[in-house]
Amino acid sequence: xxxxxxxxxFIGSCFLWKLNQEGMDDIIVVxxxxxxxxxxxxxxxxxxxxxQKDDFLRLVEGNKLPEPGHIVHMGACSSTTLTDAGHFxxxxxxYSKTLAKWALAHRAPFMYxxxxxxxxxxxxxxxxxxxxxxxxxxxxxxxxxxxxxDLWVLNNGFGDMVTGFKFFNVFGPNEYHKGDMRSVICxxxxxxxxxxxxxxxxxxxxxxxxxxxxxxFVYVKDAVEVMYSFFxxxxxxxxxxxxxxxxxxxxxxxKAMFSALGKKADIEYIEMPEHLRPRYQYFTQAEMSGVRxxxxxxxxxxxxxxxxxxxxxxxxxxxx
Numbered sequence: 001x002x003x004x005x006x007x008x009x010f011i012g013s014c015f016l017w018k019l020n021q022e023g024m025d026d027i028i029v030v031x032x033x034x035x036x037x038x039x040x041x042x043x044x045x046x047x048x049x050x051x052q053k054d055d056f057l058r059l060v061e062g063n064k065l066p067e068p069g070h071i072v073h074m075g076a077c078s079s080t081t082l083t084d085a086g087h088f089x090x091x092x093x094x095y096s097k098t099l100a101k102w103a104l105a106h107r108a109p110f111m112y113x114x115x116x117x118x119x120x121x122x123x124x125x126x127x128x129x130x131x132x133x134x135x136x137x138x139x140x141x142x143x144x145x146x147x148x149x150d151l152w153v154l155n156n157g158f159g160d161m162v163t164g165f166k167f168f169n170v171f172g173p174n175e176y177h178k179g180d181m182r183s184v185i186c187x188x189x190x191x192x193x194x195x196x197x198x199x200x201x202x203x204x205x206x207x208x209x210x211x212x213x214x215x216x217f218v219y220v221k222d223a224v225e226v227m228y229s230f231f232x233x234x235x236x237x238x239x240x241x242x243x244x245x246x247x248x249x250x251x252x253x254x255k256a257m258f259s260a261l262g263k264k265a266d267i268e269y270i271e272m273p274e275h276l277r278p279r280y281q282y283f284t285q286a287e288m289s290g291v292r293x294x295x296x297x298x299x300x301x302x303x304x305x306x307x308x309x310x311x312x313x314x315x316x317x318x319x320x
Contacts, residue, residue, distance in 0.1 A: 003068050005030040005053065005099070006075030010175040011113065011167070011220060013041035015072065018224045020046050028065075030056045030075060038177040057095065060102050070231070071103045073112040078181055080117065080140050081276070092145035097152060100162060109234035110162040111227065114150050116216070116243065116284050117143030118166060127287045128166055128241040130154055139279040150239055160237050163230050168243030168286050172220030172310050184250065185257055185307060189314050196263050198254045201272040205282060210269040211251035213282045216243035219306035222298065229296045236294040243286025244300040256307035261315075 002019065006012035007029030019027060025046035032053045033039050042050070051059070053075060059065050077091045096112060103110035119126055120137045133154060138144040153159055171183035180187075188198045200211045223242055230236055251267065258265040272280065291298075301309070 001048070001066055001069045002027045003030065003071045003073075003099075004028070004047075005056070005071075005073045006113070007031050007047070007050075008033060008038045008041050009074060010041075010178060011170060011223060012072075012074035013045065013174045014172070014220045015074065015224045015227055016042075016045050016047065018228050022228070026069075028056075032075075036177040036179075041174045041177070053095075057098065060098060067106050068103065068108040070234070071099060071108055071110045072227075072231070073099050073110065076113060076146075078115075078142060078178070080142050080279070081180065083141065085141050088141050088145035089148075092142070093148045093152075096149045100153070100158065104158065104161060109231075111230060112149070112162065112164050113146075114164045114166045114239060115143060115146040116166050116168040116241070116286065117281075118147040118150060119143075119281075119284065121281065122283055125287070126241065126285055128239055128290045130159060130239070133239060139281065153239065159239065163234070163237050164239040165227065165230075165242040166239065166286070167223065168216035168218050168241070168284055170218050170220050170223050172306070173313055174220070184253055185310055186314075188257070189311070192257060192261060192263065197266045197268055198257065199268045199270050200250045200254060201280075202269045203282075204272065204277055204280075208282055211254070211267060212249045213280075214247040214249050215281070215284050216245070216247050216286045217253065217303055217306070218243050218286075219301050219310070221309070222300045222306075226291065226296060226298050229298065230294070233295070236296070238290065238294070240290045240294065241286035241288055242291070243284070243288065245286050245288040246303075247283060247285035248303045252303060253307065256304045257311060259304070260308040260311035 007016050008031035027047040029047045029050045030053050118136050118138050120139045133150050175182050202210045254267050255265050
């Protein structure tokens with residue numbers, strides 16, 4: 001039996017799709033279905049049961065669930081703007097500790113979602129080695145909650161028993177419910193189709209021109225392939241970056257989107273909200289040697305190919 005938390009969310013539902021593609025459906029999906037359309041991500045997927053996350057936690061704590069075979073913990077609050085630190089501690093840190101202890105008690109492989117937000121401003125680089133993980137300074141509470149759990153794993157000697165993924169800028173199908181946390185492609189698709197224009201944040205640093213802030217953009221279809229490779233090799237433990245290893249600019253993303261839709265590029269640079277400016281990452285790029293040393297070989301799509309595939313997906317589903 002596979003436990004998949006966050007199974008109705010963005011990456012979690014895509015990983016559920018991957019498991020189904022591989023013939024697996026003995027899966028308990030855990031999530032928090034609310035007033036959003038997140039439930040749509042489960043339509044057409046195969047799984048044994050669905051449980052709301054608070055109910056699931058009570059079942060775990062009451063030892064009322066069958067012994068798990070594999071736990072994939074993707075559930076978390078991923079907002080980079082929410083300021084309720086207690087919410088992050090409860091949902092991203094304490095919840096994760098409870099599930100990790102449950103997995104370890106049953107000797108079940110445990111995979112979990114960390115984040116590139118742990119790297120903060122990048123002053124210590126983007127090496128996923130344990131020494132670097134211990135000194136990082138995240139810029140927001142989301143990143144800090146993820147780092148806290150990474151540190152809990154390392155400080156308790158669990159680094160060789162569990163597998164964590166520091167996801168970089170993942171985009172693709174099933175992110176529609178995420179509101180402001182959606183990718184630029186998803187948020188701007190309607191405007192580009194209707195008005196032929198995309199809006200990007202201005203830069204507030206002299207060393208970066210407007211739109212030239214860079215991130216490591218990784219297509220969700222690539223992300224779940226890497227995850228599945230680790231799923232098949234539970235002995236490959238540790239905390240790993242999951243990006244492409246190649247930083248690209250927001251301008252590159254916009255131009256790829258215009259090209260995919262057959263439109264002339266028209267980019268408008270807008271002011272970034274003041275509360276975001278001190279917490280904004282101007283550059284991220286995954287150091288991917290850890291994944292390669294674990295024996296995981298995956299050829300990542302180019303940004304252009306990924307955006308083209310995603311834009312086609314949105315057009316086919318009349319996302320207008």
